[in-house]
Amino acid sequence: QVQLQESGPGLVRPSETLSLTCTVSGDSISGRYWSWIRQPPGKRPEFIGYIYHSDRGRTDYNPSLKSRVTISVDTSKNQFSLKLTSVTAADTAVYYCAMVPSLWGQGTLVTVSS
Amino acid sequence: EIVLTQSPGTLSLSPGERATLSCRASQSISANSLAWSQHKPGQAPRVIIHGVSSRAAGIPDRFSGSGSGTDFTLTISGLEPEDFAVYYCQQHGNSPVTFGGGTKVEIK
Numbered sequence: 001q002v003q004l005q006e007s008g009p010g011l012v013r014p015s016e017t018l019s020l021t022c023t024v025s026g027d028s029i030s031g032r033y034w035s036w037i038r039q040p041p042g043k044r045p046e047f048i049g050y051i052y053h054s055d056r057g058r059t060d061y062n063p064s065l066k067s068r069v070t071i072s073v074d075t076s077k078n079q080f081s082l083k084l085t086s087v088t089a090a091d092t093a094v095y096y097c098a099m100v101p102s103l104w105g106q107g108t109l110v111t112v113s114s
Numbered sequence: 115e116i117v118l119t120q121s122p123g124t125l126s127l128s129p130g131e132r133a134t135l136s137c138r139a140s141q142s143i144s145a146n147s148l149a150w151s152q153h154k155p156g157q158a159p160r161v162i163i164h165g166v167s168s169r170a171a172g173i174p175d176r177f178s179g180s181g182s183g184t185d186f187t188l189t190i191s192g193l194e195p196e197d198f199a200v201y202y203c204q205q206h207g208n209s210p211v212t213f214g215g216g217t218k219v220e221i222k
Contacts, residue, residue: 004158047210060209096159100206102164106157107158107159
């Protein structure tokens with residue numbers, strides 16, 4: 001049974017970089033699309049982007065975030081990661097890693113505040 | 115991007131009743147790329163339906179999905195106490211992936 005678990009700081013200061021990692025257990029990270037989704041308080045989920053490791057690490061990012069987002073894979077650890085630069089309070093959200101559309105992680109709340 | 119509009123925003127029903135949730139897309143969704151997920155506080159969201167009408171593993175048959183093109187429906191025939199939650203539709207056939215605004219199914 002595939003499981004996903006997010007990890008990373010719960011508090012990030014404005015203008016800094018948000019960094020999260022998703023550990024995949026129960027399956028190889030190769031050959032699937034791995035995604036990040038976020039949900040600000042009281043709002044609908046928002047797709048951040050995905051990576052497909054088996055296709056030269058092909059990525060696709062939401063145009064609204066593309067200039068600030070990087071998603072990468074570490075096959076040795078069976079993990080994939082999210083980096084979001086220059087964060088503001090508007091980036092406060094629960095961040096989920098996911099295997100769209102089949103599986104979501106538990107989610108982790110990231111608050112942007114000084 | 116494809117905008118998904120869910121209705122109603124809140125559905126107040128009693129256990130045992132039938133729930134009908136709607137998801138309308140701003141343009142036709144390709145290749146059966148429509149899914150429904152169930153969200154409860156403190157839990158990992160759970161995918162209920164994928165490919166418009168296929169139940170995910172372990173999902174009871176009181177859940178069913180239907181629709182095509184721009185109009186889709188999730189039906190729960192006979193609500194159980196554990197079914198009260200927020201449900202989101204999601205399309206992943208067009209980039210970027212987008213989500214509906216959610217329908218909260220609450221106990222009446």
